[in-house]
Amino acid sequence: MSQYGIGTKCVQAGYTPENGGPRQIPIIQSTTFKYDTSEDMGKLFDLEAPGYFYSRLQNPTCDHVAAKIAAMEGGTAGMLTSSGQAANFFAIFNLCECGGHIVASSTIYGGTYNLIKVTLAKMGIESTFVAPDASDEELEAAFRPQTKAVFGESIANPALTVLDLEKFAAAAHRHHVPLIVDNTFPTPVNLRPIEWGADIVTHSTTKYMDGHGAAVGGAIVDSGNFDWMANAEKFPGLTTPDDSYHGIVYAQKFGQGGAFITKATSQLMRDFGCVQSPQNAFYLNMGLESLHVRMARHVENGLAVAQYLEKHPAVEKVHYPHLPSDPGYALAEKYLPNGGCGVVSFELSGGRKAAESFLKRLKLAAIETHVADARTCCLNPATSTHRQMNDEELERAGVPAGLVRMSCGLEDKEDLIADLREALG
Numbered sequence: 001m002s003q004y005g006i007g008t009k010c011v012q013a014g015y016t017p018e019n020g021g022p023r024q025i026p027i028i029q030s031t032t033f034k035y036d037t038s039e040d041m042g043k044l045f046d047l048e049a050p051g052y053f054y055s056r057l058q059n060p061t062c063d064h065v066a067a068k069i070a071a072m073e074g075g076t077a078g079m080l081t082s083s084g085q086a087a088n089f090f091a092i093f094n095l096c097e098c099g100g101h102i103v104a105s106s107t108i109y110g111g112t113y114n115l116i117k118v119t120l121a122k123m124g125i126e127s128t129f130v131a132p133d134a135s136d137e138e139l140e141a142a143f144r145p146q147t148k149a150v151f152g153e154s155i156a157n158p159a160l161t162v163l164d165l166e167k168f169a170a171a172a173h174r175h176h177v178p179l180i181v182d183n184t185f186p187t188p189v190n191l192r193p194i195e196w197g198a199d200i201v202t203h204s205t206t207k208y209m210d211g212h213g214a215a216v217g218g219a220i221v222d223s224g225n226f227d228w229m230a231n232a233e234k235f236p237g238l239t240t241p242d243d244s245y246h247g248i249v250y251a252q253k254f255g256q257g258g259a260f261i262t263k264a265t266s267q268l269m270r271d272f273g274c275v276q277s278p279q280n281a282f283y284l285n286m287g288l289e290s291l292h293v294r295m296a297r298h299v300e301n302g303l304a305v306a307q308y309l310e311k312h313p314a315v316e317k318v319h320y321p322h323l324p325s326d327p328g329y330a331l332a333e334k335y336l337p338n339g340g341c342g343v344v345s346f347e348l349s350g351g352r353k354a355a356e357s358f359l360k361r362l363k364l365a366a367i368e369t370h371v372a373d374a375r376t377c378c379l380n381p382a383t384s385t386h387r388q389m390n391d392e393e394l395e396r397a398g399v400p401a402g403l404v405r406m407s408c409g410l411e412d413k414e415d416l417i418a419d420l421r422e423a424l425g
């Protein structure tokens, strides 16, 4: 599959039917799998033979879809999780335990910010946040000897800053740790972070990948590029025997390309159980089959709406990296030549109050805690997704109180603009 273009991978990667087999990925709606002998099953438990025994660990439907996403990102292995939150938690916790530290971009999704700042701190994992436009010196200063990973979003939700992937990858690699990139917004159709130095890629598949507001889900992809054994003392979980798995050393037994996902599956999925259902994986795959076609339309609508808003007198500021006036324009040109996504953020001149009454007047665009759906939706993050942040934290995260996040769907752009014209008055 690696020789094919991204559109072909969206449609066909991850599953090849046998002669006479079902054309669509079968939904294996079964918790368990049957074996003839205990010896057969024992080999699976020892990770000596590939195969399925219990759907909390692995399920064939989910594995086909994970393999498709891994192929789309250009990675060596992938796994599905129950949500994007679970994907980011697993990606970090697979590298980091009590006493560890991570460096993260400050403009990230509110849920992930909270996960890192509050919940991981309760588990003894500390963090330092850096502005996405931090200088090399500022980035350097964020690292500690205990740092285990760098985390950022390729296009931040909802600040829409574009991560300078090469800069963040170089800093991570100078300190011998991997760069984890949440690639939810551009999807691998518009950006493949591994090509720019990212080591681990995560997704909330709930967004564009599903694309129809049907199923919550997440995914993790390993590039296979990070040399765990060369940095063995930093990552003992991957490079020393796992007592909970008969002394397996993941990086030795499964190699550089397989260790990370095998450990995340056999330890974290075993113990935390954040599994995606086969039914949801089937829906996800239906979304993936048209992702490349849909992303082009989301981008077209997003740009048209951003250009319209930029000229409107009631709008103070528009954040859309593909507008030449946006501070992220040069990075967008570099990393996202085919466009980024359909999400546009903007600040109304009247602040929080103006945002609230504007949202009420919209007819076509609905108020939803969601983005990246076929249907256009809007949200005021300060009163919803980012409610836990104070005004200063909101400013730092690039989400001022009067900001509106608009996710342009797949409707006709003329209708979206007419709706905005009415609501802006």
Ligand SMILES: *Cc1c(COP(=O)(O)O)cnc(C)c1O
Binding pocket: 083, 084, 085, 086, 088, 109, 111, 112, 153, 156, 157, 182, 184, 185, 203, 204, 205, 206, 207, 216, 217, 218
């Ligand atoms: C939505 C989102 C998440 C969380 O994903 P869920 O599927 O809602 O758990 C993480 N990162 C980004 C960038 C998101 O947009």
